[in-house]
Amino acid sequence: MTDTPADDLKPSFRSDVTVELVKHSAADSDVLWAARVSTAGEQSLEELTKDPERSKGLINYLMRDRHGSPFEHNSMTFFISAPIFVFREFMRHRVGWSYNEESGRYRELQPVFYVPGEDRKLVQQGRPGKYEFVAGTEAQQELVERSMQQSYIQAYEQYQEMLAAGVAREVARAVLPVGLFSSMYATCNARSLMHFLGLRTQHELAKVPSFPQREIEMVGEKMEAAWAELMPLTYAAFNANGRVAP
Numbered sequence: 001m002t003d004t005p006a007d008d009l010k011p012s013f014r015s016d017v018t019v020e021l022v023k024h025s026a027a028d029s030d031v032l033w034a035a036r037v038s039t040a041g042e043q044s045l046e047e048l049t050k051d052p053e054r055s056k057g058l059i060n061y062l063m064r065d066r067h068g069s070p071f072e073h074n075s076m077t078f079f080i081s082a083p084i085f086v087f088r089e090f091m092r093h094r095v096g097w098s099y100n101e102e103s104g105r106y107r108e109l110q111p112v113f114y115v116p117g118e119d120r121k122l123v124q125q126g127r128p129g130k131y132e133f134v135a136g137t138e139a140q141q142e143l144v145e146r147s148m149q150q151s152y153i154q155a156y157e158q159y160q161e162m163l164a165a166g167v168a169r170e171v172a173r174a175v176l177p178v179g180l181f182s183s184m185y186a187t188c189n190a191r192s193l194m195h196f197l198g199l200r201t202q203h204e205l206a207k208v209p210s211f212p213q214r215e216i217e218m219v220g221e222k223m224e225a226a227w228a229e230l231m232p233l234t235y236a237a238f239n240a241n242g243r244v245a246p
């Protein structure tokens with residue numbers, strides 16, 4: 001049986017995602033001292049503030065020539081709330097990432113579901129590997145919204161019925177769809193984030209275009225905005241060098 005108030009069990013629908021930078025130790029200076037240890041040894045920390053133009057040039061050189069390891073000496077932890085289908089894609093990124101996700105075994109899953117917003121292009125045109133998305137008609141939008149909501153509501157009712165009958169959460173959750181929101185902490189460093197952004201965002205400066213699903217791109221865009229503020233020189237060098245992770 002559940003002790004959750006009845007109001008929390010009413011399905012709600014979202015078209016957006018949550019991304020919050022909850023913890024960080026990440027600055028351009030982290031890249032510089034790591035790189036300068038090769039030539040300045042222990043003195044590298046003192047070199048940091050000496051010449052800003054040189055620092056900018058060094059970061060750009062590291063990015064251009066793909067000397068990647070100096071970009072690993074930093075850390076960012078994000079709280080992310082997004083549909084399960086986004087997390088399935090997200091967790092394919094194995095290197096330089098740590099994840100902890102809410103449990104469907106130890107807690108009752110809340111009825112928050114994804115429904116695409118009006119600006120989400122619904123129709124795919126072209127062949128695999130060479131296609132584009134275009135806006136849906138009003139009828140398609142209405143159909144998507146109605147179908148998703150109906151099916152989410154029905155699935156959640158069945159979930160509740162099983163829990164009320166004493167079925168374990170880990171068994172009952174099998175009826176819940178991938179449009180259900182989940183939440184996780186994801187920790188990365190600038191290098192692993194750049195690799196992620198190169199694959200999961202579309203950008204006019206990208207040397208190697210990628211075609212990510214819009215919903216994971218929405219998460220990526222928010223992470224990118226937070227990271228750009230923490231490490232502006234690294235971010236600028238990433239863009240200037242075609243958004244390819246070093």
Ligand SMILES: Cc1cc2nc3c(=O)[nH]c(=O)nc-3n(C[C@H](O)[C@H](O)[C@H](O)COP(=O)(O)OP(=O)(O)OC[C@H]3O[C@@H](n4cnc5c(N)ncnc54)[C@H](O)[C@@H]3O)c2cc1C
Nearest residue numbers: 089092093094095096097192195198199200210211212213
């Ligand atoms: C647009 C798009 C469509 C996709 N479609 C599909 C799909 O249809 N089906 C599907 O299964 N996946 C799909 N993926 C996922 C994709 O195949 C990768 O799993 C995902 O992008 C993570 O990339 P990664 O392995 O480079 O990242 P990470 O796991 O973070 O690895 C980073 C880098 O480390 C190195 N590395 C990591 N592990 C190994 C290893 N075992 N051996 C050698 N080198 C390693 C590689 O250089 C790799 O690039 C898709 C991804 C994108 C962006």
